[in-house]
Amino acid sequence: MQPIAATASGPEPAQPLTPGNMAQPVLEPARDTADAAPEPAPGADVYLALDFANSALALPGGHVIDLLGTPDSANQWLTMHGLAPDDAGIREMCAAQLRSLREQIRALLAARVEGVPAPPTALAAVNDALVRSPAIALLHWDRSTGPYRATPHPTTQILEHALAALAENAAELLTGPDADRLTACGSPPCTRYLLRHGRRQWCSTRCGDRARAARAYARRTQQA
Numbered sequence: 001m002q003p004i005a006a007t008a009s010g011p012e013p014a015q016p017l018t019p020g021n022m023a024q025p026v027l028e029p030a031r032d033t034a035d036a037a038p039e040p041a042p043g044a045d046v047y048l049a050l051d052f053a054n055s056a057l058a059l060p061g062g063h064v065i066d067l068l069g070t071p072d073s074a075n076q077w078l079t080m081h082g083l084a085p086d087d088a089g090i091r092e093m094c095a096a097q098l099r100s101l102r103e104q105i106r107a108l109l110a111a112r113v114e115g116v117p118a119p120p121t122a123l124a125a126v127n128d129a130l131v132r133s134p135a136i137a138l139l140h141w142d143r144s145t146g147p148y149r150a151t152p153h154p155t156t157q158i159l160e161h162a163l164a165a166l167a168e169n170a171a172e173l174l175t176g177p178d179a180d181r182l183t184a185c186g187s188p189p190c191t192r193y194l195l196r197h198g199r200r201q202w203c204s205t206r207c208g209d210r211a212r213a214a215r216a217y218a219r220r221t222q223q224a
């Protein structure tokens with residue numbers, strides 16, 4: 001983990017670094033697995049699917065933090081978002097399914113932002129997650145005790161419910177009134193999505209600061 005510069009997470013607009021405002025608290029979410037993660041992107045607190053799409057962080061220097069990168073971190077992400085108990089027993093197969101749905105949802109968000117048709121595979125993946133929502137207990141037949149109903153294996157059920165909830169939320173975001181505000185963060189190498197407020201097109205103060213610094217650097221090198 002890289003140390004977080006306290007100056008990178010101050011309030012907007014960026015303030016000059018003086019002794020007075022250096023002591024301001026660092027507004028970081030308390031995440032064991034993502035000490036270097038910026039605050040949630042605008043809109044990600046409202047749309048679960050947006051926070052899900054943003055759960056792999058591309059940081060300067062080629063660093064990537066994948067909050068779904070291991071079964072434990074995926075379980076933690078689901079727990080933080082009210083989608084699973086902290087002892088859900090998420091396995092690598094489940095984490096891989098989550099990462100796969102994330103990529104398909106990201107493809108749909110990208111298509112919406114760019115105003116192009118959605119990739120059919122991404123649409124199919126989201127719809128597949130929606131219809132597999134395990135709301136119904138299946139009928140079983142025990143040789144000695146006869147018929148009974150049971151829901152699928154608890155972990156499978158938890159995972160499929162989570163996948164369905166995320167797919168449902170993505171569908172809501174894409175078809176709802178906020179879809180027009182959906183945009184990609186304009187500060188490379190960041191790959192997060194956000195809902196635009198006014199002219200702001202950064203997902204975080206840190207990305208805004210980095211983009212402003214890059215612009216200033218470009219101006220200086222042009223003048224030189």
Ligand SMILES: [Zn+2]
Pocket residue numbers: 185186187190191192202203204207
């Ligand atoms: Zn960003």
